[in-house]
Amino acid sequence: MLTAIGDVMRRCYDKGWITTRDGNISLRKRGSQTLYITPSGWRKTIIHPEHVVKVRFGFDGALDVPRDSSPSGELEMHRLLQLGNSSTRAVVHVHPTHIVAAVYAGWDLQKIASEFPEVSRYTRVGPTVPILPATSPELARGTASAMLDSDGRFAFDVVGQANHGVCSVAGDPWSAYEHIERLDHICEIVLRSGVRPNS
C-alpha cells in the first residue's frame, strides 16, 4: 500500500490537481502506532516507498517526529484524522481544480453531490471548511471537525477546503482518490453547464 501513495500522487499530478510539490497522503494500518506520510517539499511525482516518512504515535496521541525527517507540513491535519487505529486508513489531501473552482464560484458541495447519483451513492460529502491558512492548526482542526461526528467517527468521506483543496479518507489511497475523483467530475459538469449558484 506504500507503493499506492506514490502512484496516487502521480495520478493527481497528471490530473492537474496538484503542482509538483503540493499535496500529501498518510496511511495508518489497523492496530499500528506507525503513521506513514509523504515528505514535505519533495517532488510528488517521484515519491516511492523509500521516500515515505515514518512517525510514531505516542500513547497521548502526539506524534514522535524523528529529527532527521521532514514530514508533510499538513502533519497535524493527518494526525487528527488518523488518531483511531481500529481500521486501516488512508488520508489524501490535494487541490482538485474543479472542486476548488466550484467552491470559489459559490457552489455548496453537499448540494451538488445530492443531485448527482454517481456521487451520492458512493461518497459522503461533508460541509466545506472555510478559508484557513495552509498547514495551520486551524485548518487541521476545521477539517477534522467537518469530517468527524461528536464521537470521533467519520461522518463523511471527503470535504472541500475553501480556496485550497480537499481532504478524503478511505481504507486505502486509491479508494480515497476515487471519492475525490467522483466529486471533481460532477463539479466539472456543474461548472461547464453554465448554471450559476443560487440562480
Ligand SMILES: [Zn+2]
Ligand atoms: Zn494543500
